Amino acid sequence: MRAPIGxxxxxxxxxxxxxxxxxxxxxAVEGGWGGVPAEQIIHVDTDPEIADTAAFVAHHGADLLRRSANCVVVAGKRGGEVTLAACLVLSHSRVDVNGAVRKHLGARKASFAPMETAVGETGMEYGGITPVGLPDGWPLLIDAAVVDEEWVLVGSGTRRGKLIITGKALAALPGAVVVESLGTGG
Structure with a gap:
């Protein structure tokens, strides 16, 4: 099989x-979601040593930078309550944690979750966190630019390998909310 990108x-x-x-x-892959059949989710096997975005695009081509998305776990705090959520933005962008994320979560303060929390709560490896298979009930904030991409490269839950999924399929994931200007600087 040939991958649709890269x-x-x-x-x-x-x-x-x-x-x-x-x-x-x-x-999540086995079950599919939102009418997305498992066959439309593509896995590409990659070297875990180059899983980080900069090394990955240096090895596999700079054009993947605009077609890759990073998934990060954030923690929104209000009073004694902490809400964990995932954010998905194109790799050349940064998550607007103090603006769009904080506002959407209704939090007084928002920040990136500590690595131990992100890994422990998702059951995924650091550097491979993906929006596919997040814990039930978690909000998944997706930048509108991600949804506009025909094919998007995201993590696979491990540092070895990536998933290629349509932007529309990502928007159909459980808990997904498309947020304009979630990503900045891109």
Missing amino acids: SFEDACPAAERLGLLTAPVAR
Whole structure:
């Protein structure tokens, strides 16, 4: 199988590679969502040593920077309540944590969640966190620019491998809310 974006040597339907995914991601891929069949989710096997965006695009091509999205976990705080959420923005952008995220979560303060929290709560590896398979009830804030992309490269839950999914399929994920200007600087 040839990946719809990038020049990956090893691509196939993610449903055929459930063993390479973390348990929550494998369950989400296997079940599909929002009318998105598992066959439309593509897994590309990649070197975990170059999983970070800068190294990844240096190896696989700069054009992937505009077609890749980063998923980060944020914590919104109001009083004694903490709300965890995931944010998805194109890789050349930054999440507007103190503006769009804080406002959407109704938080007095918002910040990136500590690594231990992000990994522990998602069941995914740091550097591979993906919007696919997030904990039930979590808000998933997606920048509108991500949804506009035909194909988007995101994490796979591990540092080894990535998923390629349509922007519209990402917007159909459980808890997804499309937010204008969630990403800045892109």
